[in-house]
Structure formats: structure tokens, C-alpha cells
Amino acid sequence: MPMGRDIDIMGYQRGAHVDGAAVCPQYVFKIPGGTNPDGTALFGWNDSAAVLCTRCGHRDSDHVVIRDTTLDEMNKKEEPARPVAARPPAAKPPAASPAAAMAVHELEHAVHAPLQLFELEPGVADPLASVAYADAKREHEAKVKARVLAEKAEAARIAQAMESASLRQPAARAVSVDPSEEENARRLADENERFKAEVEAMVKQARTAPPTSSKVAALSALPPEGSPADVAEMLSKLNLSQYIEKFEEEGMELSVLIALARGDGKEALDEALKEAGVKSVGHRLKIFAALQ
Numbered sequence: 001m002p003m004g005r006d007i008d009i010m011g012y013q014r015g016a017h018v019d020g021a022a023v024c025p026q027y028v029f030k031i032p033g034g035t036n037p038d039g040t041a042l043f044g045w046n047d048s049a050a051v052l053c054t055r056c057g058h059r060d061s062d063h064v065v066i067r068d069t070t071l072d073e074m075n076k077k078e079e080p081a082r083p084v085a086a087r088p089p090a091a092k093p094p095a096a097s098p099a100a101a102m103a104v105h106e107l108e109h110a111v112h113a114p115l116q117l118f119e120l121e122p123g124v125a126d127p128l129a130s131v132a133y134a135d136a137k138r139e140h141e142a143k144v145k146a147r148v149l150a151e152k153a154e155a156a157r158i159a160q161a162m163e164s165a166s167l168r169q170p171a172a173r174a175v176s177v178d179p180s181e182e183e184n185a186r187r188l189a190d191e192n193e194r195f196k197a198e199v200e201a202m203v204k205q206a207r208t209a210p211p212t213s214s215k216v217a218a219l220s221a222l223p224p225e226g227s228p229a230d231v232a233e234m235l236s237k238l239n240l241s242q243y244i245e246k247f248e249e250e251g252m253e254l255s256v257l258i259a260l261a262r263g264d265g266k267e268a269l270d271e272a273l274k275e276a277g278v279k280s281v282g283h284r285l286k287i288f289a290a291l292q
Helices: 069-075 098-112 128-175 179-208 212-218 231-237 241-250 256-264 266-275 279-290
Strands: 012-017 063-068 117-120
Touching: 063 069, 231 241, 231 256, 231 279, 256 266, 256 279, 266 279
Parallel strands: none
Antiparallel strands: 012 063
């Protein structure tokens, strides 16, 4: 690209100095090269003064950039390639010469035929590809052979293990069992069944048996002196007065609660307390203790 006098070595077109035209009105490019003060030749790549303005002596970067000429070159659109005119087809040989026609046909076929495997060009073998293929084929065959041998060995091992197991089974079935051991096992099983039957009978009898005189006396006994007269008084003594209103709404009587707590209605009493809003386990335990 031809460079103007105001274009520096990097392709930037520059104008006046950044401090004003009073310092330098226009940048002037210095062509690298020349002669040293001692008279020797100064080559362009050694000329450090090429970055200075010829007019003012300041650096080229101290001058205002007007335009980047390298972008203009990059933005130029390339001219579209012109289509090449197709060559006219070759003249066919006369029919009277079949040998010449065959030669032309073979030549055209050779030009358009794709390269065969391991060929550098039609008819020229690739020795490196041939050797590599032979090595790969030999390695593949060795792997296949090793895998077949391993499969045969595994099959033989499995067959031998199955045969050994089949031989051990009749011997295991032929082992006799000591009659005394069978008798002991049968006796222990009978004792377990008898014990479970006795426990079930005792539980059933306890559930269906009428209340004893001691239990009736405990349920019908008068509360000791100093006992609360009603539910509200009991809850007040236990510092659980927040439940008084709910207990009165539910119609809970102190005598009924005492009967449940001292009899077989402990589970029903616990559920009733939960329904009455006594969610705290500690509060329910305090009420249980007071009802005893």
C-alpha cells in the first residue's frame, strides 16, 4: 500500500499535535533508513527515529489519529471470481478404430474413478498404509483368538463346577440325622406352643374376669380428707387453671375421672384429656397423679 506523508509506520493517518497546531500543525512521516553521523549506512529496521515526526521531532503517537488506513484495506470487498469457461468435449475417435476408442474410455474412467484403498493415486499402492493394515489385522486376530480361548476355559470351569456339585448332592442326602436331635427339637417346639397357649389363656381370663372386691373397694372408697371437691379445685391446686373452662364445657366430673384413673380406663382417660386440650405430656401426668 502506498503510504502518504501523514501516515505513520503502523498505518494511522495523523494530523496536528495533540497539544495544538502551535506545537506541530501536521505530522510528517520519516522514511526509515539513511546514513549514520559517522557516514555508515543506516538500515530501516535499525532507524529508531522513524517513529518521530520530521516536522516537530515528537513521537508519532503524540499526534491526532485521523483515520486507520488498515481498516480500509480490510473492508475492501474482493472481486467475485469469474467462472472459468468449460472446455469443449474431446472429439470422439472414428468408429473404425475401436482400440483408440477403448483407450480414450479407459483414460476418462481413470481420471474420474475414486482412489482405491491403500492407494496414493490410481494404480500406485501406499506401502505405509498396507503395512499398518497388516499390523492392525494381525493384532485383531490375536485378540479374537485370546477371547475365544478365555471363553472356552470359562465354559470348562463352569461345567466342572456343576459336575462336582451334582456329585456332592447325593452324598449330602445320604447323611443320616441323629434321632435324639430330632426328638429334642420336637420337644422344644411343643413346649413353646404350650407356653404360648397358657399366656393367651391368662390374658383372656384377665380381660373377662369380674372385678375383685379389692378393686371395687378402691373404686368406691371416699376420697381422703383434703382432696379437691371438684375438677376446678383440682386444676387450681395443680396450677392448671387454663383447662378449667374446657373441662366444664366437656362436662368432666371428678368422680368419673378418679374411677377411670384407678380402674382399667387409663387409656380412655388419656384420650379424654387430649380431647380436652391437654396436649402436654407433663400436664397429663400431673392430673393422673392427682387422681390416684
